[in-house]
Structure formats: C-alpha cells, structure tokens
Amino acid sequence: MFKLLTLSLWRGLACFSLLLGLIGVVVPGLPTVPFLLVSAWSAGKGWPPLEVWLFAHPRFGPPLKRWREQGAVPxxxxxxxxxxxxxxxxxxxxxxxxxxxxxxxxxxxxxxxxxxxxxxxx
Structure with a gap:
C-alpha cells in the first residue's frame, strides 16, 4: 500500500512538472528546463520509461543530459x-x-x- 502511494506521488510530480514545462514552451517568462529537470528526476524514482523518453527527446533531451552529466547551464x-x-x-x-x-x-x-x-x- 505504501509503495503504491509513493509510486503514485512520484508519477504525479513527474506529470505535473512535465505539464508546467510544456506550458513554459509557449508562455514567455515561464521556464521550461527547470520543470523538465524535476520531471526527469521524479520519473527516475517512479516512472523510468518517462525518464528515458525525456532524455531521448530531440528538443528536451540535450539540456537534460548536459545538466545531469556536467551540471551545465547555457x-x-x-x-x-x-x-x-x-x-x-x-x-x-x-x-x-x-x-x-x-x-x-x-x-x-x-x-x-x-x-x-x-x-x-x-
């Protein structure tokens, strides 16, 4: 029961932050990458296929990889x-x-x- 609740919370955070990141693509001033970083981090805890998808994405993947590997910010x-x-x-x-x-x-x-x-x- 506790494991299911924890998994649901990680997935919920991953989806919510992904949604905010996607909104940030079209809304000026709302950042995209920080929300995607949170999404990838939480997906790694509770939804590995989403994490893999984020890192493989042609647009979002490269900045996420640079952050994870080097802590780099453009x-x-x-x-x-x-x-x-x-x-x-x-x-x-x-x-x-x-x-x-x-x-x-x-x-x-x-x-x-x-x-x-x-x-x-x-």
Whole structure:
C-alpha cells in the first residue's frame, strides 16, 4: 500500500512538472528546463520509461543530459534568469511588502544568481 502511494506521488510530480514545462514552451517568462529537470528526476524514482523518453527527446533531451552529466547551464539561460530575478526584486522593492520580505527575497535571489553563474556552461 505504501509503495503504491509513493509510486503514485512520484508519477504525479513527474506529470505535473512535465505539464508546467510544456506550458513554459509557449508562455514567455515561464521556464521550461527547470520543470523538465524535476520531471526527469521524479520519473527516475517512479516512472523510468518517462525518464528515458525525456532524455531521448530531440528538443528536451540535450539540456537534460548536459545538466545531469556536467551540471551545465547555457549562458543565455543564465542571462534570462538574472534579468527575471532582478525584475522580481525591483517590483518587490516598489511594492508595499514588509521590509523583512524584501530583504529576505533579495538576499535569496542574489545567492541563487551567484550559484547559477558559477555553474559550467555548455
């Protein structure tokens, strides 16, 4: 019973993140590859044929393979992520959000940007 529930949760996460990734293909600003990474990871835990399909896909497979093998992020993805994080911080700073939230999110996104730019490129 527990194994079936766990398998269903992994598969549900794989399908949900795959759906978000596919939506990201057509919706500007919504990332595709991060959702596909989550989908491939969770599929590997509960749905291996989906994982194989993702890595064999002609469009989605190469970035997934580069991430798994090298932890690589393309330079244009780094630029886009940095611009989006900066825009998010600017919008948050001009909002009426509490100071602790503004400071906390800005610090977190800065740390993410540093981590991202330290990743290898392909």
């Amino acid at each position: 330079r244009n993805a780094k630029y886009l992520a940095t611009v989006m994080m900066t825009l998010s911080v600017v919008l948050l700073l001009v909002s009426s959000a509490p100071f602790w939230l503004k400071l906390g999110l800005a610090t977190f996104l800065c740390a993410v940007a540093v981590w991202l730019w330290r990743r290898p490129e392909n």
